[in-house]
Amino acid sequence: MIPREMIKKIRRIQIRTSHKVDELLAGNWHSAFKGRGIEFEEVRPYQIGDDVRTIDWNVTARSDQPYVKLFREERELSVQLLVDLSGSQNLGTTSQTKRELVAELGALLAMSAIKNNDKVGLTLFTDGIEIAIPARKGSRHVLRLIRELLYCQPIGTGTNVKHALEHLNRVCKRRTVVFLISDFQDSQYESALKVARRKHDIIPVVIYDQREQRMPNVGLVRLQDEETGEVVTLDTASRKNRQQYAELYRKHSEARDNLFRRLRLTPIHLETGCDIVEPLHRYFHQRESRI
Template sequence: MIPADVIRNIRRIQIKSSHIVDDLLVGRWHSAFKGRGMEFEEVRPYQVGDDVRSIDWNVTARAGEPFIKLFREEREMSVVLLVDISRSQDFGSVHQTKRQLVTELAATLAFSAIKNNDKVGLTMFSDMIEQSLPPRQGSRHVLRIIRELLYTDPVGTRTDITAALEHLGRTSRRRRVVFLISDFQDQGYEQALKVMRRKHDIIPVLVRDKRESELPAMGLVALRSPETGQIVEVDTTSRQCRARFHAMMIDKQKRTDQMLSRLRLEPIRLETGGDMIEPLTRYFDRRQAKA
């Protein structure tokens, strides 16, 4: 029996995500993510304005009048949500943690997929694969995804993007649309990402909290890394100390951005407490314009 508070939380996210999808994203999703190709459907008589390149000359010759071929898009597509649930995702300096933001994002993407008759799967990772659900259709499957994202307690603590990408390579032989959702607090994964982007449509989603790069002046503070457990005492009253911390974090973000740019991967950037929808719609509109 699932506890009542769990059901309420899942239902809340379902309602919020469904409204977002219906109001803003469902049309954009279809336009941004094309199907695998075009499949022949039928022929019909030629009408003024039809593209003459679509004329079926064999049928035209038999019928004695022009007919054209009609095609339909092979729409069904598989989407994989590759989601970082390492301990750093539990951080949040506003009304939500990174993991809460990630759950709402994943739910929104999953409902967008099934509204367009696409399949959606989930792989959650830390420094190991925590849980993996193969791509399927249907709202019941999406509710399972939401539940796992909300309540899976990770065994691992750190982030290993390389391991997650290698798991993707082993389990997804056919081409997928892959949303790689993480704060990217890892290194050494560029080669694995380079390999996977040749096989799959990889979309990095960078999730951050503003306090990860800015220290408030609060006196002597003991900072503990959620992933390594290391504790460092920092004098936050020192402007020089705060400036060094800010510069170090900005440099890390810059190196991640440069790496994604080298691989020609355009990220979606989200921040806790901020608007999730505007970055998504902006990305889908840009992608549609490039199609």
């Protein structure tokens, strides 16, 4: 039995994101993600007016009368949300944590997919695979995904993007639209990302908080790494310390984004406490113009 308060919270995020889907995303989604193209369906006897370029010459030769090929548009997509739930997602120094932002984003993407009659699945990962839900359709399925995004209690605390991508490559046989949602506090995942990039349509979504970019001057503070448990004391009154802190983040971000550029992946950057619809709207519009 799902607790009443949990049901209320799931319904609230469903209603809030449903409004955003109706207002901004549904049309963009349909235009940005075209499906797998045109697929062969069957042959039938030639009729006056048929395009002679569709004649199936092999069947025609065997039957002594002309046959044409019929095709259909394969619109249905399979969408996978590959979501990082590592300890660093608990950070939040504005109106929401990264974990709360991820839940809202996941709900928004899942409902956009379902509204366009696409299937959507969910894989939650840390340094291992926490939950893997196959892609399906339907509003009840979306509610299950939202529940897991909000209330899953992960066993692991670290981040292993490589392992998550290898799992994706094993279980997703069809070409899939994959939203890889993470703060990417990890390394050594380039080879797995290359393989996934060849098989699937990968869209990296980088989640971050402003305090990861710069440390304010608040004197001596104790900081704990949510993924390793390590505790350090930092004197934020020192300009040198603040500059080193910012430089470490800059170098990590630059290396990550350079990797995406090498693989011709276009990331979406989302900050806690900020609007997520406009960056998605902008990304879908840019993607549509490239197709």
